[in-house]
Amino acid sequence: MAPGITTVLDVRTPAARRQLAKTTVDLFRNLLLLLFIVRYSRVALTYLYGYGPIASAKMGYAALRKSLYRIFLSLPGVRGKVQAEIKQTLEELEKKLVPSGPGITRYTALPASGWGPEQVRAELEKLHEMKHTRWEDGRVSGAVYHGGKELQDLQMEAFGRFGVANPIHPDVFPGVRKMEAEVVAMVLGMFNAPADAAGVSTSGGSESIIMAVLSAREKARIERRVTKPEIILPETAHTAFRKAAAYFKITVHYVPCPGPTYKASLSHVSRLINSNTILLVGSAPNFPHGIIDDIPGLSRLALRRNIPLHVDCCLGSFLVPFLERAGYDTEPFDFRVKGVTSISCDTHKYGFAPKGNSTLLYRSAALRKYQYFISPDWSGGVYASPGIAGSRPGALIAGCWASMMSVGEAGYITSCHQIVGAAKKMAEGLRSRDTLRNDLRILGKPLVSVVAFTSDTLDIYNIADAMSGKGWHLNALQSPAAIHVAVTLPIVPVVDELLNDLEACVEEEREKQRQAVVEGKPKAKKGDAAALYGVAGALPDKTIVEDLAAGFLDCLYKA
Ligand SMILES: Cc1ncc(COP(=O)(O)O)c(C=O)c1O
Structure with a gap:
């Protein structure tokens, strides 16, 4: 070949074609390898930086132990033994939970012809009197947030009037629409919400939390194109956040809440925030230890990184907003803390509303819109609902409204x-x-x-x-x-x-x-x-x- 003349690969020859194919495959493979390395080093770096080298190593060790233990459990001899133990435990549990034996009738098919009201009443009475832990005598922690017999009677009246009501039809049940809007407005007021704030009512704390997570995920997806969402969750935050993450395929980073304060560690939250973070969470207070997280500290992080912050006040509900006026110490928890973007508050806990009531409050109507479901082209008609449920019980909304109006501010301060x-x-x-x-x-x-x-x-x-x-x-x-x-x-x-x-x-x-x-x-x-x-x-x-x-x-x- 003459010097100065460049060779051009002649792809017409088989050898050159083979060479070209090999080079292309090599290039492709290297590219994939590079992508793999970039992706996993990013994940590894997030963990190393977020959790620190010691905690990351501990997490790696725990994951390894877990895998080995899982393999051990699946060994033929071990698996049989474990399954037999589980079966025995569950049989004992069933004996405790499911009544059987003489005197117990199980109704597993419709009665051939309907019972008269007296017979139904008598059976209901028996069911009501079944042996149980005596919540009536104050023997049960949490669970029954009873506001007294008089209030319960009033709730029954509300149920009676609105038994068939369903807020999905506001024209048919305008009274229920009005009561629902007023319940939300009253709770927004209790949490010092700004003028543009908005809210919804839900079936309970878990649903409020699930909807708050959905709204945050949608906000991040639409505004920041986040496709691999992550939330940063104090270990003590209610498990409904884990449920939401499981339902919506969101990665959860857990933040320790160490003694002596048992509050979420802000330094861990700060280190775990990254471009995929869609939500920070704090509780006021949390379920396990009843501790109010450092909401102003979380708020500072949320504002600095422009990430929503949810405060779970499901349990604090109608106590935390009244602590100060009841003469007790309190900590900042509501919309007066600038970075707080949403709050869940259960009317069916210390609001004494009947079970099946909660509220979810947003700092703005725009945030609430992210949880709406709208189906404009369904053959059943244009469909729009604020949350997961379609039909909802208007009777429960009436029961909630009646409870709040009956107890009033002074009543809640007294109960607090x-x-x-x-x-x-x-x-x-x-x-x-x-x-x-x-x-x-x-x-x-x-x-x-x-x-x-x-x-x-x-x-x-x-x-x-x-x-x-x-x-x-x-x-x-x-x-x-x-x-x-x-x-x-x-x-x-x-x-x-x-x-x-x-x-x-x-x-x-x-x-x-x-x-x-x-x-x-x-x-x-x-x-x-x-x-x-x-x-x-x-x-x-x-x-x-x-x-x-x-x-x-x-x-x-x-x-
Ligand atoms: C702090 C907190 N958040 C959320 C929930 C969930 O509420 P629900 O059981 O109404 O779904 C609870 C329930 O105890 C709670 O304590």
């Missing part, structure tokens, strides 16, 4: 005083009674209705089981192992009784432990909560717990 006062009495008892002070430790500084406590010396789940033996239903918590009491109006008059029984249970457990040591048996016999949470805490992979929980749900539908 009673409930939070009782929670403070409970906390004081834990701190001042010698038997309790020596073995139990309150988590953080609760300002509202929940008091959570753990033990550094005794098995707290055994104490929860012993309390169940005395007819109390307290909530068992995990990470850290603890129990909590969410004070409601029925609990207010029995706080001393609760503390006395707790003292007896702590003394009993201490004695059992002492006996076990004397007899050389390090572990005392475990009850239900101790067995479940003891096992759950020790397992690196939770599939067994998931199987048990799914079996529990199956049980709920056994007629």
Whole structure:
């Protein structure tokens, strides 16, 4: 070849064609490899930076342990044994939950001809009287947010008048539309919402949270073209956020809430924010420990990075907005904190509305619009609904409106005083009674209705089981192992009784432990909560717990 003359690959020859194909494949492969490296190093860097090298290494180790444990569980001999244990546990659970035996009739088909009203009434009475934990005597933590008999009667009247009502037809039920709008307006006012704020009502706290997450995801998708959404969630935030993330395929980054404050760690939140972050979350207060997160701190981060911030006030509901006027300490939590863009508040908790009521508030109507569903070209007609549900019970809206109008501001301040006062009495008892002070430790500084406590010396789940033996239903918590009491109006008059029984249970457990040591048996016999949470805490992979929980749900539908 003459010097200075460049060769041009002659693609007409087979060798050159092969060479060209090889080069193209190589190029393509290298490109894929590069994309792979860029993608995964970005994920790795997000984790390394967000969680720090030690926590990232721990997470890697936990994931490895989990995989190995899962393989171990699937080994033929092990799998059979585990399945047999799960089956046995579920059979025992079914015996407890599903009544059977003589005297129990199961109705699994329609009666051939309908019952008369007296027969229906008599059966309803029997169902109502089935043996249960006595919430009526204040034995149940949370769960029943009862506003008193008179209020309940009024709610029944509201149900009677609006039993067939459905807000999906505002022209047919204009009264329900008006009441729903007014419920939302009143709650917006309680949370110091700005003039442009807007809200919706929903069936409960979980739905409010799910819709808030959907709205944030849609906002990020439309305004910032985020296709791989992520939320940053304090570990103590309600699990409805995890549910929303599972439904909407959103990655969750968990933020620790370490003692002594048990508030979400702001430095972790800050490090985890990235271009895919669609929402920050804080609770006022959270379910496990009843702690109000540092909402102004979260707000500063949200404003700096221009990301929405949701405050979950589902539990705080009609207590937190009235703390100050009831004469108690409070912390900033509402729309007066500039970065707060949405708030969930359950009217069916301390608002004393009938179950099936909650509200979701947005700083602006534009944010609310992101949760709307509109189907303009459906053959059934143009369809538009604010949230997940289609038809909704107008009777519940009427019950909610009637409750709020009946209790009024002064009534809610009084109930806040009673409930939070009782929670403070409970906390004081834990701190001042010698038997309790020596073995139990309150988590953080609760300002509202929940008091959570753990033990550094005794098995707290055994104490929860012993309390169940005395007819109390307290909530068992995990990470850290603890129990909590969410004070409601029925609990207010029995706080001393609760503390006395707790003292007896702590003394009993201490004695059992002492006996076990004397007899050389390090572990005392475990009850239900101790067995479940003891096992759950020790397992690196939770599939067994998931199987048990799914079996529990199956049980709920056994007629
Ligand atoms: C802090 C908090 N958020 C959300 C929820 C969910 O509410 P619901 O059970 O009404 O769905 C709860 C329920 O206890 C809660 O405590």
